[in-house]
Amino acid sequence: MTTPEKTPEKTPETTATPTTPTTPATKLEKPAAVSDSQTAAARRGPAGPARFMGGQGTEKSMDFKGSSRRLLKLLRPERGALYGVLTLGVLSVGCAVIGPKVLGHATDLIFAGVVGKHYPAGVTQAQVLADLRANGQGGIADVLSTVHFTPGQGMDFNAIGTVLLWVLAIYLASAVFGIFQGRLAARAIQRTVFRLRESVDAKLSRLPLSYFDKQPRGEVLSRATNDIDNIGQSMQQTMGQVVNSLLTIIGVLAMMFWISPLLALIALISVPVSVMVATKVGKRAQPQFVAQWRTTGKLNAHIEEMYTGHALVKVFGRQQEAAETFRKENEALYASSFKAQFISGIIQPAMMLIGNLNYVLVAVVGGLRVASGALSIGDVQAFIQYSRQFSQPLTQVASMANLVQSGVASAERVFELLDAPEQTPEPAMPERPAELRGRVAFEDVSFRYDPEKPLIDALSLKVEPGHTVAIVGPTGAGKTTMVNLLMRFYEVSGGRITLDGVDIAAMSREELRSGIGMVLQDTWLFGGTIAENIAYGAEEATREQVVEAARAAHVDRFVRTLPDGYDTVIDDEGTGVSAGEKQLITIARAFLAQPSILVLDEATSSVDTRTEVLIQRAMARLRSGRTSFVIAHRLSTIRDADVILVMENGSIVEQGSHDELIAAKGAYARLYEAQFAQAVAEVD
Structure with a gap:
């Protein structure tokens, strides 16, 4: 299916102009079979669903390690905050790790009270243990030897209460440190995402027009919004937790070795198994996350294109085709998302199984150690808690693999945007005309999109200040090329263009464009009041x-x-005003800007005949003393131009005044007569 697309702004086409006013231009070296519209289509890429492939013919392979390292480098400006996160994490985890050991002491106190109450007072613990061994109860004696009890004395509630208060204080401190750590981490991450958004916004302003010609708008928007949001969410949900999990593993492992090196070694068996499972599953999940976010961009591009062109979709009865394309893209997104989440979701239950098996093994061996008198009940109880604490962060780190992979997949898409080739850099010492008068000269200008396919060769033209140059010709003849080269939307391949004697390549783009006002056939408005839209090019203008x-x-x-x-507030679609009224607003914007050079690209194409006459009179006043380039299909609007350039098939075939070209009875005369005959037919 071919999806309806927005009509692009005039795509730069082939242009050539003779040096002398009467000599026709030499034909461009371009096969006649290849039309300008085909050339433009080749630059933009195929229409319809084939365009929604991430804006590239092929996707780069996922460089998980490289993209991860580059993503972490974005955090460098937040080193101070990250050190604070690490310090608070150590304090929080340290308190959490000490807690079970202290709580184990409370268990020993309770057990000692229970045991001491069952033996008569007046004897020592050593005598009790000796009597048990003498009576053949050596196993019980071994268990009781790990506890310090006083025969005849029950539980010491004061000591137990003191220990429990210490436990409460330790866990409260852990929570407080954790809260401050989370706040500091959130601040560092959001600052990083803030800078990343700024970098993307600045990058978009430095990209050449050709980049946007080849990229679906929804794809670019998806990278600048969805992918950056996903990066922020992934970092927010993983960074602090990963730090705490790693610190917990280190702290718990140290406490486990302190209590029992043997049990600690048994607990460590789960680590290589867990790493192997997480690695195997992660490698299979990562390509699915890449496909998920690539498909998200494609779906967003389709939705944006169908929404902005919904009127055309309905007019031409393409609702079913648009819905079918949406269904296919939606199914592709569902399939890739399901696979990504399902495969990565296997990690957590697998890790829980490994942790539970390790838990059982530790409990069995720990019980045997208590029975042999090597460990106290409190130590075993603490170790079992540590065993659970040890497996839990491993499970958490593994379960966060889907978030990390999703975030890195989005990061790579954003990095692709940031690494896209930029327009030529601004000169280190930009020049500017001493006085901006509007004298424009094309000196031996050559231009081509493809190095192997020349489009313009040896174009020379001089336009004096205050003169009006009209460019006419059939649709697709390449009338907009000179204007786009003058605006430096595209850079010339050879020769140069000067403005008041200064090479525009030596000027900053901002300086160059500040003196040029444009009124395009495709009007552009933004969400705001009508007054704000008119004053867009002159922010300091009064009401x-x-x-x-x-x-x-x-x-x-x-x-x-x-x-x-x-x-009156209007949106970016100009809802509430007609097409002609939108065009009038853009014309008023040019009036207010008072530029030295004026570019009018079919500026009256959407207004009625009476309004057009009034605007032409107003534009005559606006053009007075200004250099003007007028691109027009209605030849009646450019009769008073100083020079009229006639273009056909990518070359200038005639130039001169209106009367001279009519008298020559060439291409211009044929165009004029065709329009006149059409007007008569419409009247009849």
């Missing part, structure tokens, strides 16, 4: 200046009819 520009562009007459006038 009076905004109204004056609106009157000049005939915007004032319909704005006054709106309930809130100039404070």
